[in-house]
Amino acid sequence: MADADTGKAKKRDWRKLAVALGNRKTAFMLLFGFAAGLPYALLLGTLYAWLSDAEVDLETMGVFSLIGLAYAFKFLWSPLLDRIDLPALKRLGKRKQWIVTAQLLLGVILLVLSTLDPLTSLGWFSLLAGIGAFASATQDVVVDAWRVDVADEKATIDILSTVYQMGYRIAALVGGALALFLAERTSWPTVYATMGAIMAVVGIAGLFAPDAEQTTAKLGADAEDLAAxxxxxxxxxxxxxxxxxxxxxxxxxxxxxxxxxxxxxxxxxxxxxxxxxxxxxxxxxxxxxxxxxxxxxxxxxxxxxxxxxxxxxxxxxxxxxxxxxxxxxxxxxxxxxxxxxxxxLGWAVVIVIGLVLTYRITDAIWGSFAYPFYLGELEYTKDEVAVASKFFGVGALMVGLAVGGTLLTVIGRMATLTFGALIAALTNLLYADLAVGGVRMAAVSDAIGFSWLVSHLGGDARLAKLMLTIAGENIAVGIAGAAFVAYLSSIVAKGYSAVQYALLSSLTLLVGTLGRGALGQMIEERGYYDVFILTTLIGLFAVGLCLVEWWRISRQGRRSGMDETALANA
CATH class of the missing domain: 1.20.58 (Methane Monooxygenase Hydroxylase; Chain G, domain 1)
Structure with missing residues (x-):
């Protein structure tokens, strides 16, 4: 009898997943995730390749990286996005009016950038890049709020969070590897003009996206809220x-x-x-x-x-x-x-903030040192790193996101969050092995036949162990990322989603930014192996916080700080 009940429950879970994936809101979430990831890739990644080709000096290029602060401090203007309406666009909805405006503005900025020479028009170039980063960060705030507001029993917050991440990662591939591929065969102005046109099309498509009924209803209740x-x-x-x-x-x-x-x-x-x-x-x-x-x-x-x-x-x-x-x-x-x-949340706010600070801190810090590790410490070539990280790695990340989305539906949010934290922490040990020669990763690669496969595709055993390591980490990051975004989305209130989510997500970025200096110093003094052991321990601390939070939610139920839809999936 118990087996029959379990089988029925599993069928309901898979049916629930299928319904969510076929929902109109899910399709637009994929589109908005793509729109959020594309300008980030173009303005904080691919732009440096264009500046390098234009022979802009390294000091100036370093200054361009500071436009990324717009993403780290986006919560500072998030209260305005929750309460201010744009003239003539109010009818689109509280969230859509900002989403569409930001997307169209980004399309225009990318198109204008394509007409400028970064060497002779550096002032205008940097100004537009800065405005673009501000518009992109603003779009992120409102898209995150839109995801929370439109979630319901069919398009669950878990599925929307996973699909958003998929769209974001696809955009990273389009704005990164594909942009470099096109630039090699056409020109940088052509690439940025094309990407600008894509953003403009996304903005027009966004006009037809559904907006949150609750948020729209609040437009007529402002006076009542103030009077209360x-x-x-x-x-x-x-x-x-x-x-x-x-x-x-x-x-x-x-x-x-x-x-x-x-x-x-x-x-x-x-x-x-x-x-x-x-x-x-x-x-x-x-x-x-x-x-x-x-x-x-x-x-x-x-x-x-x-x-x-x-x-x-x-x-x-x-x-x-x-x-x-x-x-x-x-x-x-x-x-x-x-x-x-x-x-x-009450006293549990300490647990939540601790979880936010530690869950993705190793990813946020490590990103700045990945290429120095691959290219400098391990002495791989740029082509090898591109194959392992940009192509194979992105594919592994998408697999991780798909697995994470499935686990969220089948085993629940907190179980997936804890599992994601555990494997994300343990995959640091894969890099620790690479830092001391990669003997264990090479043995695993040989044992499962991966070295043989890579060698027959034009690579070698040395490349195979790097690809396997990056794949392991990216699958773990995909699972953890899907669960973490779903968790953050579940603990914010729909009425205040823009401010609360922006604060939590920015806090993750801020701590990662602040920790890079200390981690860089540790790499200089003690080497990469000790750093990977440290990041593993930080990750295991996050696992402990996940277990505490899981216990809190299970014990307190509706008093835990989650909304009803979130509790149903916890």
């Missing part, structure tokens, strides 16, 4: 005002500091450019404290005061003027997402 802040049982306006002013000042300082740094860094005079390493090592932690740590403490204090019955209104207190209404708007946009998050 001034009813009995809510925090008194005076306390709310000071909380908003303090957190607003902290976020404004961070936004201005990062903005000034980027503008100065992209200037035409090298002598006036600030030291990026110094900024990241000194200002980076301060930005994290100002925008995450202190606001979280203030939000926790507000939640505590409300639960204790302190500083609460005892009667209606309507807004008396424009200033009061402005304070209410700001509080709703910036503070309520934080108090909602802290209020739902």
């Amino acid at each position: 802040l001034r009813r009995p049982g809510e925090i008194v306006p005076g306390v709310r005002k000071w909380a908003l002013l303090i957190i607003g000042a902290l976020w404004a300082w961070a936004l201005v500091s990062v903005g000034v740094f980027m503008v100065r860094s992209l200037g035409s005079d090298p002598d006036t450019r600030p030291d990026s390493v110094e900024f990241i090592s000194t200002q980076g932690p301060l930005v994290v404290i100002a925008t995450v740590v202190l606001p979280a403490i203030i939000a926790a204090w507000l939640v505590f005061q409300k639960r204790q019955g302190n500083h609460l209104l005892t009667s209606d207190e309507p807004a008396s003027g424009a200033f009061d209404r402005a304070i209410d708007h700001g509080y709703r946009a910036l503070i309520l997402p934080l108090t909602d998050f802290v209020g739902r």
Whole structure:
């Protein structure tokens, strides 16, 4: 009888997966994932190949990498995207109006870039690249919010998260390897004009995407939401005002500091450019404290005061003027997402933040040192690395994403999240073996016949062990990535999805950025082997946090901080 029930449950899981994959929302999620990944690949990867061909100096190219800060600090303007409507585009929906605008703007920017010479028009080139990074990061914020908002019983958050990652990785291949292939046979202006046209077509197609019913319904409820802040049982306006002013000042300082740094860094005079390493090592932690740590403490204090019955209104207190209404708007946009998050999670917010900080930190840090390891330490050729990493590796990553999406549906989110963390940590040991000669990886490759296959396709046993290592890591990263995006999407509230998801995802990027200097120093002093052992241990710490979070969710159920759809798949 138990076997029959298990068989029926498995059939329901597979049927659920098939329905989700055939949903219209899933198709648009794939498209939006592609649209998110393409400009990132073109502006923070392929662009350097164009600059190299144009003989732009290395110092200037290093400055271009700083436009990536737009992605790390995208949460700073996310509250505006949650509450501000674009003129004449409001009817598209709260999310779609920003998604379509960002995609069309990116299409125009790529087309204009294709008309410029990066050597003679470097100022305009850097300005457009910076605006493009800002538009791309903005698109990421709203697409992430759209994914959370439109998820339902058919197009589940797990499947949407997996499909988004697939679209993103396909775009990385198109904007990376395919762009290089086309540039070799045509020209860089042709490549960027083609990619710009693709982004414009995606933007037009986005007009027909569904928007979240809940988000659209909220358009007519703004006045009611604001009025609710001034009813009995809510925090008194005076306390709310000071909380908003303090957190607003902290976020404004961070936004201005990062903005000034980027503008100065992209200037035409090298002598006036600030030291990026110094900024990241000194200002980076301060930005994290100002925008995450202190606001979280203030939000926790507000939640505590409300639960204790302190500083609460005892009667209606309507807004008396424009200033009061402005304070209410700001509080709703910036503070309520934080108090909602802290209020739902309670003490577990420490576990969640710890999990966010450690789950993908090794990937975020390691990416900067992958090519020095392959090309410098192991002395592979560029062609070998391209075959192993860009082609075979991307295929393995797609396999991992597909497996991750299936596991999310069949065994549940937290089981997949924990399994992904475990294998992602252990695959660091594969690289540790390569760092000391790769004897074990070579033996495995020989034993399963992979060395024989690669040798018959034009490679050798040495290339085979690199391909096998990268494949193992990428499959693990695909499974872990699908589970992690689904987990983050499940713990944010639909009403505040843009701010909450942007904060969590940016926190992952920020910590990875801050840790690169220390990891680089460790590589210089102790070598790659010790670094891979360290990243394995960090990954195992994330496994422990996954187990704690899994226990918390299982024990607390609806009080865990997840929405109902998320709980059904946990």
